[in-house]
Each structure stands twice: as C-alpha cells, then as structure tokens.
Amino acid sequence: MDYRQYVISKAEKAKRASRVMATLSTDIKDKALLNMAKALRDNINDIVEANKRDLKNGEDRGVSKALLDRLMLNEKRIQEMAVGLEQVVSLADPVGESLRAFKTPNGLQINQIRVPLGVVGMIYEARPNVTVDAAALCIKSGNACVLRGGSEAINSNVKISEIISKAAEEAGLPEGTITLLDVTEREAANAMMRLNGYIDVLIPRGGAGLINAVVQNASIPVIETGVGNCHVFVDETADFKMAEDIIINGKTQRPAVCNAIENILVHEKIADNFLPLIKKALQDKGVELRGCEKTRAIIACEEARDEDWDTEYLDLIIAVKVVKDIDEAIEHIYNHGTKHSECIVTENYFNSQKFLREIDAAAVYVNASTRFTDGGQFGFGAEIGISTQKLHARGPMGLKELTSCKYIIYGEGQIR
Amino acid sequence: MDYRQYVISKAEKAKRASRVMATLSTDIKDKALLNMAKALRDNINDIVEANKRDLKNGEDRGVSKALLDRLMLNEKRIQEMAVGLEQVVSLADPVGESLRAFKTPNGLQINQIRVPLGVVGMIYEARPNVTVDAAALCIKSGNACVLRGGSEAINSNVKISEIISKAAEEAGLPEGTITLLDVTEREAANAMMRLNGYIDVLIPRGGAGLINAVVQNASIPVIETGVGNCHVFVDETADFKMAEDIIINGKTQRPAVCNAIENILVHEKIADNFLPLIKKALQDKGVELRGCEKTRAIIACEEARDEDWDTEYLDLIIAVKVVKDIDEAIEHIYNHGTKHSECIVTENYFNSQKFLREIDAAAVYVNASTRFTDGGQFGFGAEIGISTQKLHARGPMGLKELTSCKYIIYGEGQIR
Numbered sequence: 001m002d003y004r005q006y007v008i009s010k011a012e013k014a015k016r017a018s019r020v021m022a023t024l025s026t027d028i029k030d031k032a033l034l035n036m037a038k039a040l041r042d043n044i045n046d047i048v049e050a051n052k053r054d055l056k057n058g059e060d061r062g063v064s065k066a067l068l069d070r071l072m073l074n075e076k077r078i079q080e081m082a083v084g085l086e087q088v089v090s091l092a093d094p095v096g097e098s099l100r101a102f103k104t105p106n107g108l109q110i111n112q113i114r115v116p117l118g119v120v121g122m123i124y125e126a127r128p129n130v131t132v133d134a135a136a137l138c139i140k141s142g143n144a145c146v147l148r149g150g151s152e153a154i155n156s157n158v159k160i161s162e163i164i165s166k167a168a169e170e171a172g173l174p175e176g177t178i179t180l181l182d183v184t185e186r187e188a189a190n191a192m193m194r195l196n197g198y199i200d201v202l203i204p205r206g207g208a209g210l211i212n213a214v215v216q217n218a219s220i221p222v223i224e225t226g227v228g229n230c231h232v233f234v235d236e237t238a239d240f241k242m243a244e245d246i247i248i249n250g251k252t253q254r255p256a257v258c259n260a261i262e263n264i265l266v267h268e269k270i271a272d273n274f275l276p277l278i279k280k281a282l283q284d285k286g287v288e289l290r291g292c293e294k295t296r297a298i299i300a301c302e303e304a305r306d307e308d309w310d311t312e313y314l315d316l317i318i319a320v321k322v323v324k325d326i327d328e329a330i331e332h333i334y335n336h337g338t339k340h341s342e343c344i345v346t347e348n349y350f351n352s353q354k355f356l357r358e359i360d361a362a363a364v365y366v367n368a369s370t371r372f373t374d375g376g377q378f379g380f381g382a383e384i385g386i387s388t389q390k391l392h393a394r395g396p397m398g399l400k401e402l403t404s405c406k407y408i409i410y411g412e413g414q415i416r
Numbered sequence: 417m418d419y420r421q422y423v424i425s426k427a428e429k430a431k432r433a434s435r436v437m438a439t440l441s442t443d444i445k446d447k448a449l450l451n452m453a454k455a456l457r458d459n460i461n462d463i464v465e466a467n468k469r470d471l472k473n474g475e476d477r478g479v480s481k482a483l484l485d486r487l488m489l490n491e492k493r494i495q496e497m498a499v500g501l502e503q504v505v506s507l508a509d510p511v512g513e514s515l516r517a518f519k520t521p522n523g524l525q526i527n528q529i530r531v532p533l534g535v536v537g538m539i540y541e542a543r544p545n546v547t548v549d550a551a552a553l554c555i556k557s558g559n560a561c562v563l564r565g566g567s568e569a570i571n572s573n574v575k576i577s578e579i580i581s582k583a584a585e586e587a588g589l590p591e592g593t594i595t596l597l598d599v600t601e602r603e604a605a606n607a608m609m610r611l612n613g614y615i616d617v618l619i620p621r622g623g624a625g626l627i628n629a630v631v632q633n634a635s636i637p638v639i640e641t642g643v644g645n646c647h648v649f650v651d652e653t654a655d656f657k658m659a660e661d662i663i664i665n666g667k668t669q670r671p672a673v674c675n676a677i678e679n680i681l682v683h684e685k686i687a688d689n690f691l692p693l694i695k696k697a698l699q700d701k702g703v704e705l706r707g708c709e710k711t712r713a714i715i716a717c718e719e720a721r722d723e724d725w726d727t728e729y730l731d732l733i734i735a736v737k738v739v740k741d742i743d744e745a746i747e748h749i750y751n752h753g754t755k756h757s758e759c760i761v762t763e764n765y766f767n768s769q770k771f772l773r774e775i776d777a778a779a780v781y782v783n784a785s786t787r788f789t790d791g792g793q794f795g796f797g798a799e800i801g802i803s804t805q806k807l808h809a810r811g812p813m814g815l816k817e818l819t820s821c822k823y824i825i826y827g828e829g830q831i832r
Contacts (some may be wrong), residue, residue: 019750023774104788104795108788110794115776117806200805200807201807215635219634221637221638242829245831246831249832253831358439360435360438360534360822361822363823363824363825364824364825365825365827366826367828367829367830368524368828368831369827369830369832372520372524377520377832378520379520389616389637390616390617391617391807391808391820392807394821395528395821395823404806404807405811406778406779406780407789407794408779408780408782409779409780409781409782409784409788410784411783411784413655413661415662415665415669416669416793
C-alpha cells in the first residue's frame with residue numbers, strides 16, 4: 001500500500017472542506033454540533049458494540065487494565081461525549097474577532113482578524129472520546145480535521161467518526177470536515193507528519209514517545225503537548241498546611257495527568273519540620289517517596305537516583321529534594337522541568353515575584369495547585385491539549401489557539 | 417569536524433544568555449542597542465575592510481552583480497544599520513505586556529503575559545545588514561539569537577558580530593546574546609535545524625530553496641517567510657487608472673521583493689479595453705508580459721506556460737490571465753498563490769467583501785498596492801520577516817511576533 005498517496009487522498013478531502021468551513025456562519029457550525037450530539041445518543045448501542053471489539057482485541061493482546069479502562073466506552077461515557085459537544089456550542093466563535101485595527105498615515109484601514117488555521121491534524125492514543133472532542137473544537141473554530149487515533153481504538157473511532165460525520169453533513173458541513181485515517185500502520189502516521197500543503201498544524205496527544213516521534217519526524221508545523229515534570233517548591237516561609245494541601249492535591253487527585261506534580265523541593269531551613277509532616281500525609285494516600293541525601297537524613301524513604309529528577313511518574317511516586325534556597329530551587333527546575341506547570345508555596349512577597357519572573361513555564365503558580373493548568377479550569381470551556389512549546393500557543397489551548405489571523409486592508413488606490 | 421557538537425557549544429552560550437535576557441529591564445536593552453550603534457559608527461573602516469574580502473571572494477567565484485550589490489557595505493549602508501538600531505530603541509518593549517487577565521470563580525488571579533521566545537535562530541543569505549537587524553529585534557524583545565549568514569558574507573558578518581557583541585556586553589548584556597555561527601558549511605546549518613532544547617524557533621530568510629530546505633529538515637519550530645506569488649485581480653468595475661497605478665507600483669517599484677506582484681487577473685468584460693492600456697503602461701516600464709490564450713487574442717505578448725502561474729519572477733516579468741468572474745479569480749489564486757498578499761481592484765461592495773472573506777493569505781487588499789505588506793508600512797517599526805505560514809505569526813513580524821506568553825497565577829491556597 002502506498003501510504004503517502006492514501007493519506008493525501010484523505011487529506012485532500014479535508015483541505016477542500018476547510019475552504020468551506022472557513023466561511024460558514026456560527027449558526028451552521030452550532031447546528032452541526034447539536035446534530036452530532038443527537039447522533040451519538042441515538043447510536044449508543046452501535047458504539048458500545050464496536051468498542052467491545054476493541055476491548056476484546058486488547059484483552060487478546062494482553063494490554064494493561066489501565067489502558068483497557070481508558071479505551072472502554074459505556075452509555076455514561078457516550079452521554080458525556082454528547083454533553084461535551086453541547087458545551088462547545090455555548091462557547092463564543094473565535095472566527096472574525098478583530099485582534100488589532102488601525103489606520104496608517106496614508107489612510108489605509110488595516111484590520112487583523114482571526115481566521116481558522118485550515119486543516120488541523122491530530123495524532124492521539126487510546127481514548128476514543130478524543131475523536132469527538134477534537135472534531136468539535138475544530139468545527140467550532142472553522143477548521144477541518146484529519147484524525148489519527150491509536151490502533152487499539154480503531155473500531156470505536158471508525159464507528160464514532162461515521163456517526164458524527166454523517167450528522168455534521170446532514171446539518172450542512174462539507175464532506176471531509178471530520179476525516180479519520182482508518183489505517184493504523186505507523187507508515188500512515190509518518191506520511192501524515194510530512195503532508196505540507198495539506199495539513200496546517202499537527203497536534204500530537206499522548207505519551208512522551210509519541211510526542212517525540214512527531215517532533216523529530218514532522219515537516220509540518222507541530223504544537224507539542226503534554227509532558228509535565230512539575231514541581232512544588234516549599235519555601236522557608238510556606239504555610240505548612242497550605243503546602244501540604246497543594247502537594248497532596250497535585251500528586252494524588254489524578255496522578256496520571258500532565259499537570260500532576262512529580263517533585264517537591266523543600267527549603268533546608270524548614271526541612272526538619274516539614275518533611276515528617278508531608279511524608280505522613282503522602283503515605284496516608286499511598287504515595288511512595290524518593291528522597292535526595294539530605295531528605296533521607298531527615299526521613300526514611302527510597303533513594304532518588306539521578307533519573308528520578310527527570311521522570312514524569314504519572315503514578316503515586318514523588319521525588320523529594322532539599323534545597324538551600326529559592327535560587328537552587330529555580331536552578332533545579334530549569335535543569336529538570338519540562339516548562340509545563342511550576343508552583344511556589346511562600347509567604348514572602350519578593351520570592352513570589354522572583355519565582356514568577358524567573359521560572360520559564362507555561363503556567364507559574366504562587367500558592368495554588370498545578371492541577372489548575374487546564375482549559376476548563378481556566379474558563380476556556382474546553383481544551384484540545386496543553387502546549388509546552390513557546391510558538392503559537394502555550395498552556396491550555398482552547399478555540400482561540402485553533403485560529404490564525406489575516407490582515408484585511410481597505411484602500412482607496414494607495415500605492416508606495 | 418563534529419558540526420553538531422560545535423553548533424551545540426555555540427547555542428549553549430546563547431541559551432545561557434537567554435535566561436538573563438528574559439529578565440533584563442528595557443533600559444539596559446536600549447542602552448546596549450545605542451552602544452551597538454555607536455560601535456558600528458566607530459568601526460566603519462574595519463567593516464568596509466572585511467566586506468572587501470567578501471566582495472573579492474565573490475568576484476573570484478564569479479557571482480552575479482546583483483548579489484555583489486546586496487553584499488556590498490559602504491559608509492552610507494553602515495550608517496543606515498546604526499540608524500536602524502536607534503529606531504529599535506524607540507519601539508515599545510513587548511515583554512511583560514498583559515494579554516489577558518481574569519479571575520476564576522475560586523479566586524485565582526490569572527494573568528497571561530508576553531515573555532521572550534528564548535533563543536531565536538536565523539538562517540539567511542547574502543545581505544550582512546540582517547546580522548544587525550536580527551540582533552537588534554531579538555535583543556529588544558528579550559531574546560538571545562543564533563545567527564547563520566551566508567558563506568558569501570562570512571567576513572563581513574564575523575566582523576560586524578564581533579563589534580556589536582562587544583558593544584552589547586559592555587552595556588550589560590550577557591555573553592552569547594548575539595551568537596554568530598562562523599562555520600558556513602551546510603552541515604552546520606543542518607545541525608542548527610535540529611537543535612531542540614537549545615533553539616526555540618528558527619526563522620529562515622532567503623529564497624524558496626533555502627526556506628524549503630529548512631522546512632523539510634528542521635525538527636525545531638520554524639516560521640516560514642517570504643515566498644510571494646502575489647496577484648492583482650482587476651474586477652469588471654475597477655477604476656482603470658487605479659488598477660494601472662496599483663499594478664505598476666506592485667510590479668516595478670521594487671520587483672525583487674516578496675510583496676511585489678507577479679500576476680494580473682483581468683475580468684473578461686473589461687479585457688478588451690483594459691489590456692491594451694496596461695500593456696503600454698507596463699512596457700513603458702520595461703516589463704515583459706506573458707499572457708494566457710484569451711489575453712493574446714487581445715494584445716500581442718509572450719505565451720504564459722503552465723509554470724508561469726506558479727513562478728515568483730522577482731523580475732520585470734508579469735503573467736496575465738483573463739478570467740470569467742471573481743470566482744475564477746479566487747480559484748486561480750487558491751491554486752497558484754502562496755498566501756502572501758493578494759489584491760482586488762473593484763468598485764463593487766459585495767465583490768470586495770467576498771474577496772476579503774474567501775482569499776486565504778497573510779494580507780488581502782481592496783484597492784491598494786500589495787507593496788504595503790511590510791512591518792515598517794504597517795507601523796510595526798521594524799520587521800524580522802514576513803510569515804507566510806499560519807502558526808504563531810502571519811504577515812509582517814515585528815517585536816510582538818518574537819514573543820511567547822506565560823500564565824502567572826496568584827493563589828491563596830486553592831486546590832481542586
């Protein structure tokens with residue numbers, strides 16, 4: 001099979017659709033989203049049926065229970081997908097928003113307005129709800145999308161995309177707006193990464209391996225998402241109860257997500273008093289501690305090895321380091337952080353300002369949990385991922401981050 | 417020579433510098449820019465001397481007169497470079513600007529602020545003034561830069577970067593802020609394109625060959641610049657004099673730049689009257705016309721072949737096509753344009769709106785010359801290039817386009 005030709009044939013449809021999508025009114029896009037929600041609800045049994053084939057294949061291949069859980073769809077989860085579509089309807093349409101408008105000395109009226117990106121590519125792993133979420137956000141922001149889900153969810157994804165594509169077309173969206181690559185071979189994904197001229201941006205969602213493969217291989221623009229090796233620095237003046245709450249929340253509320261914390265850095269002047277407290281609190285929640293030498297001189301725990309400082313555990317494990325001062329904390333985060341979310345717990349004004357200024361990350365917190373780095377929590381209504389790169393978008397990406405801009409210029413014959 | 421190791425050793429210095437640059441006050445950055453301007457003026461003879469070696473090498477290798485002219489530096493051009501530095505001082509510092517600020521229901525204060533990108537890589541061709549312009553814009557926006565100019569300008573670039581680096585450091589900027597790659601082998605540029613973790617964004621400036629090589633080979637984020645196959649569509653209701661002015665200006669004022677026009681599309685209902693007029697006006701300026709079949713039935717001119725519609729001549733040649741209506745014009749631009757700058761000349765309100773809405777380009781003009789697509793003309797004060805991609809920046813890129821953002825969050829113990 002010629003994967004490149006196959007992927008081009010699919011992407012061409014999306015590209016054609018994107019031209020129409022860019023000029024559709026909000027009303028038509030919203031009508032399509034509502035029709036997609038209805039279609040999901042009307043076809044719950046078919047989706048569950050397809051999903052069962054994926055689950056059976058997964059079991060036969062011996063995949064982990066955690067992965068099977070992410071893969072699994074039941075009525076409740078499908079209803080949630082439908083509700084998600086309805087929520088996107090309630091969000092403001094970003095297309096057409098004026099970003100800057102000004103008049104030049106020679107009388108040109110220049111207006112910079114938001115326009116859709118065009119064709120958004122997504123490469124993602126197990127969870128089939130991404131198929132619906134990504135399609136919804138792309139549609140509302142006037143884009144077409146080319147979706148490539150994981151092989152483990154192929155039956156679910158094909159069924160879902162059939163249902164929502166049909167519903168979208170019935171409501172007036174062009175064919176190809178939601179284009180699923182139904183070929184799960186790696187060659188198809190690789191071809192997709194090099195489809196300059198067809199796909200305007202590629203957003204990978206998944207583990208570090210997937211994201212790195214995309215960054216290394218893609219020739220189309222990529223938005224890196226997700227990897228979060230996040231820290232809480234407990235400063236000398238920290239309120240112990242507040243620090244404990246923020247650490248427990250950051251580590252245990254949902255350990256497998258990118259904005260969970262993986263490390264705590266404790267000021268040496270409070271280490272004797274704070275470490276025993278936080279050890280007990282973490283252990284009560286079943287968290288394993290791995291400490292530096294100074295930590296282990298104060299509390300008994302596993303030894304943190306060099307690689308621990310760079311590990312995104314995504315699990316009930318946390319690395320603990322005693323630092324001399326805020327400068328050592330900032331230096332450690334510079335050397336080991338992934339520029340996702342970082343937190344200082346402090347009562348010292350100057351240290352709060354220093355941390356906010358010197359830490360280079362998508363989200364920098366004073367006295368609040370890193371778990372808030374999330375499109376929903378930020379009030380964006382929905383998110384297509386969390387960018388950890390600096391170009392185009394940084395932090396939670398909502399509808400605005402799925403747009404580009406263009407300058408429209410009204411003249412009356414001006415020349416240079 | 418291990419090019420990757422060499423390039424890393426250079427880029428590491430820029431990366432260290434970028435940490436300091438990100439937190440420097442505007443005062444210090446401006447002082448450095450003024451000192452750099454002074455140093456250029458104080459060292460005109462040394463620069464001219466180094467430039468003569470480049471010119472001599474170019475002559476020996478038989479490079480074109482046009483290239484030698486782009487390469488040449490004299491006192492006037494060096495003074496212009498110094499003035500350019502002083503103009504950047506007068507521009508507003510984008511760093512720290514608040515993009516959004518809001519409070520969440522649980523009381524978190526979230527502020528999205530502009531921060532520098534970090535390390536900006538530039539790969540460019542002959543003109544040595546880019547070394548100064550790029551350094552100035554990167555410094556003002558709080559970035560460090562890694563510059564890789566063309567081999568034909570290596571002596572000039574090395575001398576200029578020595579002078580301005582020394583001046584910048586004397587004024588308090590960190591060593592490495594202006595890092596020139598003094599190795600001009602292609603392998604060094606290729607290594608630079610894959611320096612993830614060291615360079616945050618790469619901006620190529622030059623011909624289509626250079627830009628395409630960067631897009632295909634880079635693993636770090638790229639901003640595509642420059643290639644402009646721009647059109648003027650002369651609608652049925654166009655004012656002939658206005659259309660002529662805009663076409664002559666777009667084609668002849670400076671033919672070798674990306675916002676010059678390469679094609680005219682003429683509505684068939686006015687072709688009989690308009691084509692003879694524009695033929696004369698263009699020929700008076702020494703422009704060669706290449707026409708479609710319908711054009712050549714009306715005026716005598718060379719034949720436009722298929723490849724002409726996709727050629728950025730950058731020269732006194734223009735392709736002419738007669739179209740049935742605005743839809744055919746839009747379709748032609750969709751198929752052959754490079755999404756740079758496009759213009760309609762019309763008196764019809766609905767057609768002006770349709771063109772603005774349906775043309776997908778960085779700048780879309782009604783009744784004005786495409787030559788205005790320029791940072792200076794738009795009032796941005798300076799530009800580092802014109803982006804023709806949709807991610808991050810589109811159109812003329814000034815200081816704001818050399819920034820990213822971060823969210824800073826003030827909490828009082830909030831958890832999820």
